[in-house]
Amino acid sequence: MHIVHTIKEVRAQIKLWRNEGLSVGYIPTMGFLHEGHASLIKKASEENDRVVVSIFVNPIQFGPNEDFEKYPRDLKRDSYICSSNGAHLIFAPEPSEMYVQNNSTFVDVENITEGLCGAKRPGHFKGVCTVVSKFFNIISPDRAYFGEKDAQQLAVIRKMVIDLNFNIEIVGCPIVREPDGLALSSRNTYLSAEERKAALILNKSLKLAKASLEAGEKNPSEIKRTIIDELSKEPLAKIDYVEVVDSLSLKPIDSINNKILVAIAVYIGKTRLIDNFSF
Ligand code: AMP
Numbered sequence: 001m002h003i004v005h006t007i008k009e010v011r012a013q014i015k016l017w018r019n020e021g022l023s024v025g026y027i028p029t030m031g032f033l034h035e036g037h038a039s040l041i042k043k044a045s046e047e048n049d050r051v052v053v054s055i056f057v058n059p060i061q062f063g064p065n066e067d068f069e070k071y072p073r074d075l076k077r078d079s080y081i082c083s084s085n086g087a088h089l090i091f092a093p094e095p096s097e098m099y100v101q102n103n104s105t106f107v108d109v110e111n112i113t114e115g116l117c118g119a120k121r122p123g124h125f126k127g128v129c130t131v132v133s134k135f136f137n138i139i140s141p142d143r144a145y146f147g148e149k150d151a152q153q154l155a156v157i158r159k160m161v162i163d164l165n166f167n168i169e170i171v172g173c174p175i176v177r178e179p180d181g182l183a184l185s186s187r188n189t190y191l192s193a194e195e196r197k198a199a200l201i202l203n204k205s206l207k208l209a210k211a212s213l214e215a216g217e218k219n220p221s222e223i224k225r226t227i228i229d230e231l232s233k234e235p236l237a238k239i240d241y242v243e244v245v246d247s248l249s250l251k252p253i254d255s256i257n258n259k260i261l262v263a264i265a266v267y268i269g270k271t272r273l274i275d276n277f278s279f
Helices: 007-019 035-047 075-084 116-120 124-139 148-163 186-190 193-198 200-214 220-232
Strands: 002-004 024-029 050-055 089-091 143-147 169-173 237-246 260-268 271-278
Touching: 002 007, 007 024, 007 050, 007 089, 007 124, 024 035, 024 124, 035 050, 035 075, 035 143, 035 169, 050 075, 050 124, 075 089, 089 124, 116 124, 116 148, 116 237, 116 260, 124 148, 143 148, 148 169, 148 260, 148 271, 186 271, 193 200, 200 220, 200 260, 200 271, 220 237, 220 260
Parallel strands: 002 089, 024 050, 024 143, 050 089, 143 169
Antiparallel strands: 237 260, 260 271
């Protein structure tokens, strides 16, 4: 497995593979990889001849008071996880490689980015879509792999690929959890031992909501109420949002008739965690 830092090097490698007629799978990440990322890399290596992982903490998708500076970084550890799960190339550029100083072009997907994390993190999806478009143009993979953990991101990328005619298949991959139910996230590393225990409340509240849906509940307000009541029991938890939305439009709904997404964002101490399920 190779690690490269420049666009020129990635393009040269991709060209060699293309000349051999090999297919390419791609996984965009911000690094500090865990089993969730590993599941995407594994799936890509099953479905493609060659697998590229980008590791890039993208400055333009972080708000001014967010954790860009302190986001965990460990390229050595990441490269081990990539190679042991079947990746062939890591692309780990510096911000200066990705953005020229007077960069003036951004990709902004409308509507579907208005609610959920889009409402709470202004400019976040514009940053995500811009950088993912750039990686798509640099790597031009056959398939790209995204986790359902970031359900809105996956929906936004699917929409962007349709709207901008990217010839790339978007593959969604299920959420990987710790044995006790906490969704894996690079940000879990911020949690103290006490916060780590408290963070279980996210999955616990979603499980209650799911049980209620399985028992026939059709009122989204009741589902939200169940989640909010449960989250409120945890003193270290502060709700950012609890939403029940249509799984395609991501718009709030009055009654549950089609496939829905139940999505939450909760601060545990200073750490913002997200989780969701579809039903
Ligand atoms: P990140 O490095 O957090 O930007 O994540 C890179 C990719 O890994 C995104 O498509 C995420 O949705 C995915 N991912 C992160 N955590 C998980 C998880 N626990 N299960 C599945 N996919 C995940």
